[in-house]
Amino acid sequence: MRRLDHAIPCRSRVAETVSRQVRVLLFCSMGKMKMSLGDGDEWSWRRKDPSSRGDSGVGADEGSSELSSTSAGGDTRYGEHNSRIMMIGDIPVHLEATPNYPLNCNESPGTQGAAQERDIGTDSQKSPKHCEIRAAPEVVRKVELASYDTGTHRGSDGVVNFIKRRTRVDLRNQGTTRSDSSIKVEKLHTSIGLKDARSLSASIFVNKAKPFDICLPRRRRLDFAETSDPVEDCEQTHEAVQLVEQESRVLRPGMVLLKNYVTLREQIDIIRKCREIGIGPGGFYQPCYQDGAKLRLQMMCLGLDWDPNTRKYERQRRVDGCSAPDIPNEFILAVKRAIGDAKDLVKKGDRRSNLRNDLPTMSPNICIVNFYTTTGRLGLHQDRDESRESLRKGLPVVSFSIGDSAEFLFRDYRDADGAERVMLESGDVVIFGGESRMVFHGISSVVPNSAPKALVDKSGLRPGRLNLTFRQF
Ligand SMILES: O=C(O)CCC(=O)C(=O)O
Ligand SMILES: [Fe+2]
Structure with a gap:
């Protein structure tokens, strides 16, 4: 298992061009209508509380847009609360995630991805439709969707074209709200109703189609240099290699730290690869807890997708239906080499060990x-969602750290107080298997500005830490 006991709200498949950050999907089909805003969650619309702060998270789109959103809200234990401020024209609207509600009124969470795909492809001309939008617990509204057009095709750009062709949305507040800060849907309608769903959806699709990029945009890399330059200045020095031997150690039985193990050159290559994959289909997204709180990290899975909702590995991820990209071969080789070196280290330290x-x-x-x-x-x-056999054999998890340093905690049970701590720096590798396979572990903090300057300069890595954990299912 990784990190969660919760399930996140189900998500649906949408065109791959759609942003992972904010998506709007409106469509009607087979007598059903869906409205979904955000990362597959449903949202209620509330006037922005003037006291609330809408600070943009890293990776949020820059610049203003007709319709945009930013993260806001307080922390939860491991995540930030899943809420956003969305600007519709000049009206700030607080969007609040409402987990546990199925995207489709009539479907159970487990079937949504597939069902949505079906719906899009087999749309009928029935309209208008009524459907309850299951929003925040205190806000339940009904929405009428009037379809004026007979288009039934899924366009080449997926849902957007579909909406463009056939629907005009008429949002009417037919429900009740107990929240004083809720703006009436009519008001919303007034602000967006002059436009139809087409422009609403289109603007969101256009504005939010920017994936998370672990590297800074060029204009923000003051001294970024392309790394087609010679490798020499990135090569690990002899001194550094000695450092590896000096500081690498067995942290506990089955748990090894390889200090400064990944060379600068390799780190740059890993960043580049992760960046390339991360901005494509199946790339980085910010996963959510069941209660709507987001993990405080961006994640992507290679080989197989790990779903924080089901805590299972699948080929395709439910958040957007993308297949997990392959693990680059050079990563696999690096992992095998690290395990071999860790074994040597263990052997050196304890000749009697099995x-x-x-x-x-x-x-x-x-x-x-x-x-x-x-x-x-x-x-x-604990990482314990791999196969029973893999866990039984204690097949190790191999973790590469790149970028800013971070404090890594580990111990036998889930209590951070009194846990052992080790600072993981760029290039460090931690391996835990065998007796330590089920160790509790986590990251308590990232140390700002601690990444090697040469790495940042050459890779353009944004402030923060990249971590890759490898496992065998
Ligand atoms: O970032 C790290 O060092 C740990 C990551 C981790 O434990 C995980 O992804 O399961
Ligand atoms: Fe983990």
Whole structure:
């Protein structure tokens, strides 16, 4: 399992061009209408509380837009509360995630992805439709969707075209609200009703189609240099190698720290690869807890997707239906090499140890890539969603740290107080398997500005920490 006991709200498949941050999906079909805003969650519309702060998270789109949103709200234990300020014209609207509600009125969470796909492809001309939008617990509204057009095709750009062609949305407040700060849907309608769903959806699609990029945009890299330059200045020095030997150590049986193990050159290559994959389909997104709180990191899974909702590994992720991208071969080789070196280290330290038990070898087919901004963290958890066999054998988790340093906690049970701590720096590798396979571990803090300057300059990595954990299912 990784980190969560919760399930996040179900999400639906949408066109791959759609942003992972904010999506609007309006469509009617087979006698049903859906409205979904945000990361697959449903949202209520509330006037922005003037006291609330809408600070943009890292990776939020820059600049203003006709319709945009930013993260806001307080922290939860491991995440930030899932709420956003959305600007519709000049009206700030507080969007509040409402987990646990199925996207589709008539479907159970477990079936939504598939159902939505079906719906889009088999749309009928029935209209108008009525449907209850299941919003925040205190806000339940009904929405009428009037369809004026007979278009039934899914356009080449997916849902957007579909909406463009056939629907005009008429939002009417037919329900009740107990929230004083709720703006009436009519008001919303007044502000957006002059436009139809087409422009509403289109503006969101256009504005939010920017994926999370672990590297800064060029204009923000003051001294960014392309890294087609010679490798020499990135090569690990002899001194550094000695440092590896000096500081690498067995943290506890089955748990090894390889200090400064990944060379600068390799780190740059890993960043580049992760960036390239991370901005494409199946790339980084910010996962949510069941209660709507978001994890304080961006995540993407390679090989197989790990779903924080089900805590299962699947080929495709439910958040958007994308298949997990492959693990680059060079990553796999680096992992195998690290395990081999860790075994050697264990052997050196304790000639009597049973290596197979201490650190079994493994061939990774899963890589979970996390990017923590400088405020990122991850609560103590066990990695125990891999196959029973893998866990039984104690096949190790291999974790690469790149970028800013972070404090890594570990212990036998889930209580951060009194946990052992180690500072993981750029290039460090932690391996835990065998007896330590089920160790609780987490990240308590990221140290700002601690990444090696050369790494930042050459890769353009944004402030924060990139972590890759490899496992064998
Ligand atoms: O970031 C880290 O070092 C730990 C990541 C982790 O534990 C996980 O992804 O399961
Ligand atoms: Fe973990």
